[in-house]
Amino acid sequence: MTLEAIVVDGVSKSFRIATEPTHSLKERLVRIGRASYEVFHALHDIDLTIDQGQTVGILGHNGSGKSTLLKCIAGILTPTRGRVLVRGRLASLLELGAGFHPDLTGRENVYINAAFYGMGRRDIDRVFDDIVDFAELAQFIDEPVKHYSSGMYVRLGFAVAVNLDPDVLLVDEVLAVGDEVFQVKCLSRIKEFQSEGRTIVFVTHAAETVRQVCDRAIVLDHGHLVEDAAPGPAIRIFREHLHGQLEPGRAPSRGQDAIGDVRVHHPHEHERRHLLPGESLTIEVDLRVEQPVARPVLDLEIGDRTGQPIFHVDSDALGQPLGRLDGARTIRIEIGGVWLLDGEFPVSLQLSDRTTGEVIDWRERVTTFEVADDGRADGTVALDVKIVE
Amino acid sequence: MVQLARPSTQDAPELRLMAARRSVVEHVREISRFRELVGMLVRKELTVRYQHSTLGFVWSMIQPLFLLIVYSVVFAILRAGFADFAIWVLCGLLVWTLVSTSLTTATQSITSNASLVGKVKFPRAVLPLSSVGAALVHFCLQAVAFAVILAVTRHDVAWSYMWLVPVALLTCAIVCAAMALLLAPLNVYARDTTHLLELLVLGWFWATPILYQYERAASWFGRQGFGEWILLVNPVTPIVITVQRAIYGTDTVDDLRLLPASGPAWYLGVLLATAAAWGVVLALSLRAFDRADIHLAETL
Numbered sequence: 001m002t003l004e005a006i007v008v009d010g011v012s013k014s015f016r017i018a019t020e021p022t023h024s025l026k027e028r029l030v031r032i033g034r035a036s037y038e039v040f041h042a043l044h045d046i047d048l049t050i051d052q053g054q055t056v057g058i059l060g061h062n063g064s065g066k067s068t069l070l071k072c073i074a075g076i077l078t079p080t081r082g083r084v085l086v087r088g089r090l091a092s093l094l095e096l097g098a099g100f101h102p103d104l105t106g107r108e109n110v111y112i113n114a115a116f117y118g119m120g121r122r123d124i125d126r127v128f129d130d131i132v133d134f135a136e137l138a139q140f141i142d143e144p145v146k147h148y149s150s151g152m153y154v155r156l157g158f159a160v161a162v163n164l165d166p167d168v169l170l171v172d173e174v175l176a177v178g179d180e181v182f183q184v185k186c187l188s189r190i191k192e193f194q195s196e197g198r199t200i201v202f203v204t205h206a207a208e209t210v211r212q213v214c215d216r217a218i219v220l221d222h223g224h225l226v227e228d229a230a231p232g233p234a235i236r237i238f239r240e241h242l243h244g245q246l247e248p249g250r251a252p253s254r255g256q257d258a259i260g261d262v263r264v265h266h267p268h269e270h271e272r273r274h275l276l277p278g279e280s281l282t283i284e285v286d287l288r289v290e291q292p293v294a295r296p297v298l299d300l301e302i303g304d305r306t307g308q309p310i311f312h313v314d315s316d317a318l319g320q321p322l323g324r325l326d327g328a329r330t331i332r333i334e335i336g337g338v339w340l341l342d343g344e345f346p347v348s349l350q351l352s353d354r355t356t357g358e359v360i361d362w363r364e365r366v367t368t369f370e371v372a373d374d375g376r377a378d379g380t381v382a383l384d385v386k387i388v389e
Numbered sequence: 390m391v392q393l394a395r396p397s398t399q400d401a402p403e404l405r406l407m408a409a410r411r412s413v414v415e416h417v418r419e420i421s422r423f424r425e426l427v428g429m430l431v432r433k434e435l436t437v438r439y440q441h442s443t444l445g446f447v448w449s450m451i452q453p454l455f456l457l458i459v460y461s462v463v464f465a466i467l468r469a470g471f472a473d474f475a476i477w478v479l480c481g482l483l484v485w486t487l488v489s490t491s492l493t494t495a496t497q498s499i500t501s502n503a504s505l506v507g508k509v510k511f512p513r514a515v516l517p518l519s520s521v522g523a524a525l526v527h528f529c530l531q532a533v534a535f536a537v538i539l540a541v542t543r544h545d546v547a548w549s550y551m552w553l554v555p556v557a558l559l560t561c562a563i564v565c566a567a568m569a570l571l572l573a574p575l576n577v578y579a580r581d582t583t584h585l586l587e588l589l590v591l592g593w594f595w596a597t598p599i600l601y602q603y604e605r606a607a608s609w610f611g612r613q614g615f616g617e618w619i620l621l622v623n624p625v626t627p628i629v630i631t632v633q634r635a636i637y638g639t640d641t642v643d644d645l646r647l648l649p650a651s652g653p654a655w656y657l658g659v660l661l662a663t664a665a666a667w668g669v670v671l672a673l674s675l676r677a678f679d680r681a682d683i684h685l686a687e688t689l
Binding site for chain 1 (some may be wrong): 402403404405406407422423425426429430433439440441504505507508509510529589604683684686687
């Protein structure tokens with residue numbers, strides 16, 4: 001039986017934003033009775049139930065209230081209205097190594113940090129070696145952390161948090177930091193957590209992480225919960241809210257126009273516009289970036305007539321990383337056999353930066369291709385079906 | 390409203406309300422779950438304080454010794470004071486250092502840990518409380534140094550009053566904890582609490598019989614038509630006079646008319662009354678802290 005791990009029940013949160021910040025007594029006394037603040041509504045009546053064992057991504061642009069929601073779940077912020085219920089031990093990874101004291105050694109900081117999460121000395125003794133192993137800091141653990149590199153710092157912070165044996169883990173953007181090897185390690189640790197049936201809530205604006213890791217995603221926009229669905233559809237909604245309404249064919253892009261012209265070719269394009277099921281297709285994409293991108297990732301998504309995605313892959317998943325991108329470049333993507341039935345299929349592309357998780361540009365339905373089937377089967381996918389007896 | 394229709398199974402933990410208002414009892418229980426954290430923070434505060442000095446903890450012992458020399462020399466030259474005046478002053482001064490460092494460090498305990506308060510959920514009261522704890526440990530170290538001084542100078546202490554010293558210390562801890570829990574969140578809302586506290590500490594020092602004798606002040610107040618008890622309203626006074634009574638000595642005290650010539654029972658009574666009154670203040674402070682706690686993370 002599945003139990004709820006987290007229940008967010010009608011939660012609203014508003015902040016008083018001082019129009020002129022007062023931090024001194026004098027200013028406070030002078031302004032008594034005169035309200036010099038505005039009320040900012042960060043969350044509006046959020047209802048959300050997360051079951052044990054789910055991994056949920058919270059997507060939203062800056063200021064959408066996603067971090068506020070996470071802090072309310074963590075119990076760091078108190079909701080203005082509504083309540084939050086959590087089952088079991090909770091660990092929040094809102095900032096790696098929060099509260100590390102530079103003058104204390106790694107060992108001392110591990111103990112204090114874990115104690116802030118409510119662990120006793122004996123509990124920490126038991127997992128201490130695991131923490132050090134995971135952080136790969138065995139030889140530096142008795143050095144003051146001020147001598148650590150930022151990567152070592154982050155590794156130690158993450159190692160403490162994942163060894164707290166939490167039932168519910170809250171993670172805020174932290175996977176974007178640290179080197180690549182460590183990111184992979186973190187992700188695999190998180191997948192391990194998933195397989196152990198722990199509940200994980202992720203806050204991020206890196207849609208790709210959500211697609212890779214989560215089995216559910218919610219989208220916040222200006223403090224409202226606008227979507228609660230599988231990652232694919234949720235990411236689509238997130239982009240619509242991020243970029244305004246979609247224009248078919250050419251959606252507005254974010255920041256730079258990195259994805260330029262996109263052309264579709266197939267071997268018989270001079271005879272007919274459409275291709276037949278099983279024929280090959282080539283997509284040519286002109287890319288141009290203003291600043292070099294060390295680890296670019298190109299995502300390809302093909303949708304069906306209704307706009308539902310039927311296929312998605314990215315260059316990393318293909319095992320064909322693009323390599324450093326600097327200036328202009330044309331990428332050719334070949335689809336060996338398009339085993340689809342009748343219809344016009346929209347193609348969406350996204351260029352992102354693996355190191356920062358940032359979406360550089362994305363084009364929803366940037367082009368389409370047409371498949372015409374001369375058989376009588378219908379549906380979306382062309383399968384080779386015979387009756388053999 | 391979300392309906393919680395599904396019953397929970399036997400072995401699964403219960404759903405727990407996050408960020409709930411606590412009663413004083415619940416608050417104390419929560420803090421005691423984090424007592425190991427308090428212990429670690431006390432150690433941390435002391436480690437950090439002495440880390441970069443070669444003598445380390447020895448410094449906290451040198452301080453009373455140095456003060457002893459200064460007061461002996463100055464008051465000998467001025468021909469003020471009375472027999473063993475330096476010992477008398479040290480009794481009060483050590484207690485006073487405990488009070489003033491507790492309050493000064495506790496006031497800044499939350500603001501200086503801002504990043505932690507905004508990122509991790511824990512009972513924030515452990516921050517000011519561990520400042521008080523660190524000051525207590527520091528006091529004990531100084532007390533050891535003081536004991537050595539007493540032994541070396543062959544000073545006679547009043548053994549029949551000595552058992553009151555732990556009671557006085559406990560009272561002191563209650564008073565400091567109550568004030569610390571009020572000052573720390575106050576400093577989040579108005580940063581000049583720190584400056585206000587400096588003035589308060591200065592005035593409070595002179596309102597406490599450390600450099601003068603209790604009996605003289607009490608009789609002056611008596612002549613002005615106040616009750617002599619008015620001095621005892623200052624919660625540090627009963628603590629200080631108890632320590633002075635126990636340490637300063639048996640015979641000399643009554644002859645010199647420095648302290649109330651009462652038996653240990655009187656001192657105990659005054660201490661218990663102070664502890665009880667400030668116990669109530671402590672409970673109210675916890676309650677006030679809890680209310681302030683709700684907005685701490687967003688105000689920082």
